[in-house]
Amino acid sequence: MKRILATAIALALGCAALASNVHASPLPAGWACTPATCGAPEGKPIVEQLLPPPQVPARITRRYPAKVIVNLEAREVVGTLADGVKYDFYTFNGTVPGPMIRVRVGDTVEIRLKNAHSDHMPHNIDLHAVMGTGGGAADSIVIPGHEGAFEFKALHAGFFVYHCAMAPAAVHIANGMYGAIMVEPADGLPRVDKEFYVMQGEFYTPGAYMQPGLQPLDMKKLLDEQPTYVVFNGRVGSLTGDHALRAREGQTVRFFFANGGPNLTSSFHMIGGIWNTVWPWGGSNEDHNVQTISVPPGGTVIADMKLVVPGTFMLVDHAAVRMFNKGALGQLVVSGPEQPMLYRALWNRPFPPASAMPTAATSAH
Amino acid sequence: MLRTLTGLLMLLAALVPWPARADAAAARFVTVPGGHFVSSLLDGTRTVTVRVAPFAMMEKPVTEAQFAAFLRAHPEWQRGRIAPLFAGPNYLAGWLTPTDPGDAQAARRPVTAVSWFTARAYCDSLHAELPSWYQWEYAAAASSSSRDARAGMIRRNAILAALMRATGQRPGLIGQRPANVYGLRDLNRLIWEWVSDYGAMFPDVNGDVGSAGSGSVLRLCGGAALAFRDPSDYALAERVAALSMLAPADSSPFVGFRCVRNLGDAP
Ligand SMILES: [Cu+2]
Numbered sequence: 001m002k003r004i005l006a007t008a009i010a011l012a013l014g015c016a017a018l019a020s021n022v023h024a025s026p027l028p029a030g031w032a033c034t035p036a037t038c039g040a041p042e043g044k045p046i047v048e049q050l051l052p053p054p055q056v057p058a059r060i061t062r063r064y065p066a067k068v069i070v071n072l073e074a075r076e077v078v079g080t081l082a083d084g085v086k087y088d089f090y091t092f093n094g095t096v097p098g099p100m101i102r103v104r105v106g107d108t109v110e111i112r113l114k115n116a117h118s119d120h121m122p123h124n125i126d127l128h129a130v131m132g133t134g135g136g137a138a139d140s141i142v143i144p145g146h147e148g149a150f151e152f153k154a155l156h157a158g159f160f161v162y163h164c165a166m167a168p169a170a171v172h173i174a175n176g177m178y179g180a181i182m183v184e185p186a187d188g189l190p191r192v193d194k195e196f197y198v199m200q201g202e203f204y205t206p207g208a209y210m211q212p213g214l215q216p217l218d219m220k221k222l223l224d225e226q227p228t229y230v231v232f233n234g235r236v237g238s239l240t241g242d243h244a245l246r247a248r249e250g251q252t253v254r255f256f257f258a259n260g261g262p263n264l265t266s267s268f269h270m271i272g273g274i275w276n277t278v279w280p281w282g283g284s285n286e287d288h289n290v291q292t293i294s295v296p297p298g299g300t301v302i303a304d305m306k307l308v309v310p311g312t313f314m315l316v317d318h319a320a321v322r323m324f325n326k327g328a329l330g331q332l333v334v335s336g337p338e339q340p341m342l343y344r345a346l347w348n349r350p351f352p353p354a355s356a357m358p359t360a361a362t363s364a365h
Numbered sequence: 366m367l368r369t370l371t372g373l374l375m376l377l378a379a380l381v382p383w384p385a386r387a388d389a390a391a392a393r394f395v396t397v398p399g400g401h402f403v404s405s406l407l408d409g410t411r412t413v414t415v416r417v418a419p420f421a422m423m424e425k426p427v428t429e430a431q432f433a434a435f436l437r438a439h440p441e442w443q444r445g446r447i448a449p450l451f452a453g454p455n456y457l458a459g460w461l462t463p464t465d466p467g468d469a470q471a472a473r474r475p476v477t478a479v480s481w482f483t484a485r486a487y488c489d490s491l492h493a494e495l496p497s498w499y500q501w502e503y504a505a506a507a508s509s510s511s512r513d514a515r516a517g518m519i520r521r522n523a524i525l526a527a528l529m530r531a532t533g534q535r536p537g538l539i540g541q542r543p544a545n546v547y548g549l550r551d552l553n554r555l556i557w558e559w560v561s562d563y564g565a566m567f568p569d570v571n572g573d574v575g576s577a578g579s580g581s582v583l584r585l586c587g588g589a590a591l592a593f594r595d596p597s598d599y600a601l602a603e604r605v606a607a608l609s610m611l612a613p614a615d616s617s618p619f620v621g622f623r624c625v626r627n628l629g630d631a632p
Contacts, residue, residue, distance in 0.1 A: 088530060117458065120619035121603065121607055122607060143611055143615055144455075144617050145454075167603075171599050171602075171603065175529075206526070214530065216529045216530050218522065218526075219522040219525050219597075219599055222599075
C-alpha cells in the first residue's frame with residue numbers, strides 16, 4: 001500500500017514536472033496533464049468498447065484517471081471499395097478506418113495488438129497521441145499469429161491519428177491501415193446531440209474509377225501521389241443513400257474528422273453549412289464560423305455545427321475533382337420543419353430578354 | 366536480451382546433429398552462374414556491390430508434399446514433437462495432421478508456416494543449405510528475359526500486386542509463370558522465402574525491443590526509407606519487412622523456402 005502510494009505520488013510529481021515543462025504556453029483548462037488529472041490510474045481497468053465507423057464511443061463522464069485497455073487486431077481483408085469494386089485492405093479490426101478510441105487526458109492506455117493468423121505481413125501501430133519512440137510502433141510490431149502490447153500515459157488532450165507504420169508504411173496506409181483516438185480534456189468537450197467519426201483516405205488502383213473487379217494497389221500511382229479514389233470511411237458511398245448520416249433540426253452535431261492520407265491534404269467542408277466551432281488540427285484552440293478546414297495526412301479536426309434548417313448537407317473534400325470524380329462525398333440528412341425566416345427559395349423563372357439590340361437601320365436614323 | 370537469446374539458439378542449432386539425408390529425388394537444382402550485382406539493401410548508407418560465386422538453387426520452392434515426406438522420414442521435426450525452441454505454436458498450424466497438409470494440391474503448393482530452424486533442417490537433409498540473402502536477391506533479380514530486371518516499374522508493380530492479391534488466402538500454386546533466365550521459378554510473386562543470414566542482413570531488427578539506432582530503422586515508419594537503395598521498390602520492402610520481423614523459431618503463413626548448394630559441395 002505504501003509502495004502504491006509512493007508510486008502515485010511519484011507519478012503525480014512527474015506529471016506536474018511534465019506539465020510545466022511540456023506546455024510552454026498556457027492551455028485551456030483541462031487540456032494539460034496536471035497533478036489533479038494525471039495521477040496514478042484509479043479504479044478497475046476499463047476495456048474500451050470499440051465500435052465500427054461512423055460510430056463514436058460514448059463521451060467520458062468519468063472524472064478520474066483510469067487504466068484503459070484497447071484490443072486491436074490487424075486484419076488483411078478483401079472488402080468493397082465501391083459498388084462492384086473489391087480491394088485487398090489492410091485494416092485495424094476489419095474496418096477502414098479502424099475503430100475510434102476515446103480516453104481521458106491522464107489515462108494510462110494499454111494498446112494490445114494482435115495480427116490475425118491469416119495475415120501475411122507484420123503490422124504495428126503508431127499513435128500520434130503517444131509521447132514515445134515511434135508512437136509505439138517499435139514495440140508493437142507483430143507477425144501473423146502473434147500479439148503484442150505497450151502502454152502509454154495520455155499526456156496531451158486532443159484528437160489524434162493512429163496508423164500502421166510497418167515498412168513500407170506508404171503501402172500499409174494506402175491500404176487503409178489507420179484510425180483515430182480522442183484524448184478528452186479533463187472536463188470533456190462541450191456536450192452535443194450527435195457525434196460522427198469520419199476519416200478520409202486515398203486508394204490507388206490500376207483500374208479507372210469504378211472499374212469493376214478486384215483491384216490491386218497501383219504502385220506507380222501511389223508514387224506519383226495520383227489516387228484513383230479519395231473516399232470517406234474506406235469506400236465510395238459509405239455515407240450516402242442508405243448510409244447517410246441523420247440528424248434533426250435544432251441539434252448540434254460534431255464530426256471527429258481525420259485524414260489517413262497517405263498523401264493528400266483534405267479541404268474539409270460541409271456544403272450548405274458553416275462550422276460554429278472547430279478545433280483545428282485536433283488541438284486545444286477553438287475557432288468559430290469556419291467554412292473549410294485543411295486537414296493534412298496524419299491530421300485531424302473536431303468540428304461542431306448547429307443545424308438550424310432541414311435539408312441534405314454534403315460532406316466533402318472541397319478539392320472539387322475529389323468530390324465529383326473520386327468519391328469524397330458524404331451526406332447528412334437533417335429532418336425538421338422548413339425555416340423560411342432563415343432560408344427560403346424565392347423564384348426560379350424565365351425572364352424576358354433585354355430590350356431589342358439597336359439595328360443598323362435604327363442607329364443610322 | 367531477445368537478441369542474445371536468438372544468437373544462442375542459432376549457435377545451438379549449429380551444434381544439433383541434423384537428420385540423415387532424405388530422398389532428394391523430387392528436388393531439382395538449377396545452376397546459377399556467378400557474377401557481380403548491386404544489392405537493393407544498403408549497408409548503413411553505403412551501396413554494396415556483391416560478387417556472387419556460382420551456386421545451384423532449387424528450381425521451385427519446397428512443396429507441402431516434399432515437406433510432408435521429410436517429416437515422415439524425420440518425425441522429430443513434426444508438430445507436437447519438435448522442441449518449442451525450434452518452432453513456435455504456429456508451426457504448420459494449418460495442417461490436418463502433423464504429416465498431412467490436408468491439401469489436394471500439396472505437390473504444387475509451396476510449404477509455408479515453417480520456422481527458420483525447420484527449413485534449415487530440411488535443406489540439410491538434402492546436403493544443401495538455405496540461400497544467403499545475396500544469393501536469393503541475385504537469383505530473384507532475373508526475369509524471363511534479363512539477369513537484372515529490378516529497375517522495371519511494370520514488373521515491380523506486378524510483383525507487388527501479386528503479393529497483395531493473395532491477401533487472406535493460401536499461397537498460390539507453383540509453376541503458373543515462366544521460369545527466369547536461370548530456369549528458376551516463383552521467386553518473387555508467390556511467397557516470402559527464408560534466407561540463411563536474414564538476422565545479420567537486417568541488423569538489430571531481431572534485437573532488443575525498443576533499441577534505437579541506425580540498425581533498427583526498419584522498425585519505424587520513415588526510417589525504413591534509409592535501408593533501401595531505392596525506397597520506391599515496395600515489393601522488396603514488404604519482403605524485407607516480413608522476413609526481418611521473424612525470430613528463427615517463428616513461422617508465418619506466407620513464409621516458405623528453397624535450398625541451395627554451393628558448387629563444389631555434394632552433388
Ligand atoms: Cu500494417
